[in-house]
Amino acid sequence: xxxxxxxxxxxxxxxxxxxxxxxxxxxxxxxxxxxxxxxxxxxxxxxxxxxxxxxxxxxxxxxxxxxxxxxxxxxxxxxxxxxxxxxxxxxxxxxxxxxxxxxxxxxxxxxxxxxxxxx
Amino acid sequence: xxxxxxxxxxxxxxxxxxxxxxxxxxxxxxxxxxxxxxxxxxxxxxxxxxxxxxxxxxxxxxxxxxxxxxxxxxxxxxxxxxxxxxxxxxxxxxxxxxxxxxxxxxx
Numbered sequence: 001x002x003x004x005x006x007x008x009x010x011x012x013x014x015x016x017x018x019x020x021x022x023x024x025x026x027x028x029x030x031x032x033x034x035x036x037x038x039x040x041x042x043x044x045x046x047x048x049x050x051x052x053x054x055x056x057x058x059x060x061x062x063x064x065x066x067x068x069x070x071x072x073x074x075x076x077x078x079x080x081x082x083x084x085x086x087x088x089x090x091x092x093x094x095x096x097x098x099x100x101x102x103x104x105x106x107x108x109x110x111x112x113x114x115x116x117x118x119x
Numbered sequence: 120x121x122x123x124x125x126x127x128x129x130x131x132x133x134x135x136x137x138x139x140x141x142x143x144x145x146x147x148x149x150x151x152x153x154x155x156x157x158x159x160x161x162x163x164x165x166x167x168x169x170x171x172x173x174x175x176x177x178x179x180x181x182x183x184x185x186x187x188x189x190x191x192x193x194x195x196x197x198x199x200x201x202x203x204x205x206x207x208x209x210x211x212x213x214x215x216x217x218x219x220x221x222x223x224x225x226x
Contacts, residue, residue: 035215045155045163045206047215059213062120095162100174104210105153107174109162 002026002108004096009113016086016117022079022096022110030054030074033103036081038092039112048094049081050103064090086117121145121209125218131226136197140221142190142207151211154183154192157220158203166205167192197223 008020022034036048049060049070058070069082079096093114097106122145132138142152150170155163165174167183170190180195194201202225207218 044220045157045208045217047208047213047217050213050215061214100165100168102210104151104208104213104215105165105168106155106163107165107168109164112162 002098004098004108004110006094006096006110006113009094009115011116011118012086013119014086014088014117017082017084018086018115020081020083020094020113020115022081024077024079024096024098027098029072029077032098034072034079035097035099035104035106036070036079036094037097037106037109038090038094040089040092043092046092047104051079052103083115086115088117091115091117120214121148121211121216123207123209123216123218125205125207125221127221128219129222129224131224132197133226134197134199138194138197138223140192140205140207140223142185142192142218144188144190144209144211147187148209148211150186151209152183152185152190153208153210154181155206155208156201156203157206163206168210199225 003025005023035050051070067085071080093112095112096110098108100107124143152170154167157163171183
């Protein structure tokens with residue numbers, strides 16, 4: 001059974017940093033690009049970032065480019081999102097999502113982890 | 120960036136009704152269009168991929184159509200479990216973008 005389990009969320013002050021993790025199981029992790037998608041409280045879905053299966057290719061939303069870094073450890077079957085220079089508007093539930101095929105048709109999602117940026 | 124515009128933003132309907140939600144892309148995306156259902160406090164669920172393909176396990180009352188810039192999601196006979204928020208999403212190019220969502224409520 002495919003499972004994605006996010007962790008690392010919490011309360012952080014503006015300008016602070018946080019690292020999210022997404023532990024994967026039930027599939028060959030290195031064969032899939034994995035994405036981060038977020039949802040601010042009461043708002044819609046926003047794609048954040050994607051990393052290729054090998055980790056050699058990454059893409060980011062303009063809203064996080066230069067502040068967030070996506071990475072993966074294909075031995076530990078874990079995806080990461082290092083978030084620096086956090087802003088109030090980064091407050092959201094962060095989901096990791098695996099595509100059925102390609103990079104961006106997401107058939108498996110984690111349960112999400114809440115990041116709150118507030119002073 | 121490709122803008123995705125959904126309509127309506129909210130919709131009130133009754134059990135057994137047929138409903139249609141539309142999604143328009145700001146430029147052509149071929150058939151790189153997915154539909155998701157999201158219930159409160161839960162992760163989104165993939166319903167339709169590649170504009171018209173039904174995801175495994177999704178009831179056949181859900182269907183999708185369209186290509187290019189204009190797409191629709193239809194639910195043929197609403198069931199109680201269908202009341203949720205629906206999002207379209209383009210998978211054509213990064214940044215992958217979503218519509219603003221359509222909240223389907225019980226009349």
